[in-house]
Amino acid sequence: MQVICLLKASSLSPETCGVFSNFFPSLVMLLEWWSGTECVIYTDPRAYPKYGKENAIVVLNHKFEIDFLCGWSLAERFGVLGGSKVLAKKELAYVPIIGWMWYFTEMVFCTRKWEQDRKTVCESLLRLRDYPEKYFFLIHCEGTRFTEKKHQISMQVAQAKGLPSLKHHLLPRTKGFAVTVRSLRNVVSAVYDCTLNFRNNENPTLLGVLNGKKYHADLYVRRIPLEEVPEEEDKCAAWLHKLYQEKDAFQEEYSRTGTFPETPVVPPRRPWTLVNWLFWASLLLYPFFRFVVNMVSSGSSLTLASFVLVFFVASMGVRWMIGVTEIDKGSAYGNMDSKQKHSD
Template identity: 60%
Template sequence: MEVLEFLLYCEGTRFTEKKHQISMEVAESKGLPKLKYHLLPRTKGFTTTLKCLKGTVSAVYDVTLNFKDHQVPTLLGIINGKKYMADMKIRRFPVDEIPEDEKECANWLHKLYQEKDALQEHYHKEGTFPGPTITPPRRLWTLLNFLFWATLLLSPLINFACGVVVSGSPLLILGFSLFLIIASIAIRRLIGVTEIKKTGSSYGDEGAKKQN
C-alpha cells in the first residue's frame, strides 16, 4: 500500500524573541489571540496544501514537542554526545473534519495553534502533557540499522587511519592528525553559524512579504 506523507511547518521560520514580538504585533493588528510559545501560523501555505492533497491524504497529524528540564538542544551538543530527553504530543485530525473554505480553514489553523499554545503552557507548569502517556519500546532494529550504516560509511576512513598508524611514518601520522583537528574545528565553526540567533528568515523585516 502506498503511503503519502507531507511535512509542513506552518510558522515558516524558527522561533526567536524578536520574531515572536513582531508576530504578536501582527496578531494584535488582526484581532487574533496572542500566542506565548509560538509564532502565528502562515495560513496560506496550509490551506493551499490541504486543498491540493484533498482526496490523497486521510488525516493531518499535529505534533507538539517539548524537551525535558527546559533543555535547548543543539547540533553541537548532539555531536558532543549530550543526551536530550523529550515528550511529544500527537493529535490526529481527519481531513474530512477540516473546513474546505479557505477562510474557515485559516481560522481552524489559528484555533489549532491556540490549543498548541495551551499544551505548551500546561507542559511548562506541570512538566508533562495532559492525557495518557505512552512510552514506545526500544527497538533492536534501530540500533542494528545505525551500526550497519555507520560501519559502511566510516569503514574507508577507519581503514585509512589504520594504514597511517601501521605505516609508522611520523610525518604521515602528524599530517593526518592535523587534518582531523582542522576538520573538527571547521565543522564546529560551521555549526556555530547555523545557530538560531544567527540565521533565519527576514520575518517582519521591511520589504518582506506580509504575513497572511
C-alpha cells in the same frame, strides 16, 4: 561514499529512494541510542493504533533546536521514517549530508516567497499523491523558529489583523498549509497536531545530542481527520489560527503543570537505526583507518597536507550542519530588519 550513494539513489524510484534514506547514518540513532533522549507521547488511546498506518500531515511547533529530530524519532518509531517528507526552506538543500539527502529523496523546498513558491510547492505536493509508501509530511506553519524578537513582531502583526495573541508560538502562515491540505486531500487521512516541550526547562541542542547529553521530551499529539479541515482557503486559514490558539493553551498548561492532556505512552524504540549505523560503520571505518595509517606511514608532506585539508573541510561541513539548527544563528526571516513581509 554518501554522496555517491545519494547520486545513485536520485535516479531510482521514489520508494527505493525512501529505503536508501534509511540506510544513511541517521541523527535519529544519535538522539535515541547515543544520547538516550526519552520521548513520551500524550495522545488519545483510540488514535494511537492508527499512527504509522496512514498518511498524515504533521503540524509541529518550531521552538527548539532539535524539534525536527524529535519529529524524525516519532516517524521512526511508527515505521515511516524512510518515506517521510518535510516542507523546508530552500537553503537547507545545500547543507552537507542532511540537505543533500533531503534533495534526492524528494523533500519539498520553498523560498518562503509565496509568489515564487506556489508553482514548485504545488508540483512537489502533487507528486506525493502517487507516493507508494506511508509517510508523515512535516510542516512548521510558523515559518521560522521561535525567538523573542520574532515573537514580538509576529504579535504586532496579529494585533493589526485582529487575531488573538499567542504566548508560546508565532503567528502561523496559512497559505502553505492550505495548499498542502488541498493537494493531499483524499490521500492523507489526518492532520497530526504535535506540540513539543521539554521537562525541567531543558534547552536541547544538536551539539548536546552529539555530546551524548540526555534530554526528556514530551509530545502532545492530536489526530484530526482531514475531513474536519475546511477546503476553502479563507476558512482553512481561520481553522489553522484556531488550532494554534489551542496549541498555545496546551503549552501554557504544560508550563504550569509539567504535563499535557491525554494518556502518556512511550512508543517502543526500534533497533533499526542502530543496526543501520553499525552496518555502515563496520563497512567504512576499517578501510578508512587503514587508509589513514597508510597515508601517515608514507611520510609524504603533500599527502599529509591533503589529508589535513580534507579533514578540515569535512569538519567545517559538520559544523555548518550543526549551525543550521542553532537558534542564535537562525534565519532572519520573521525579523523586522529582514524586511520580509508577513503575509498569510
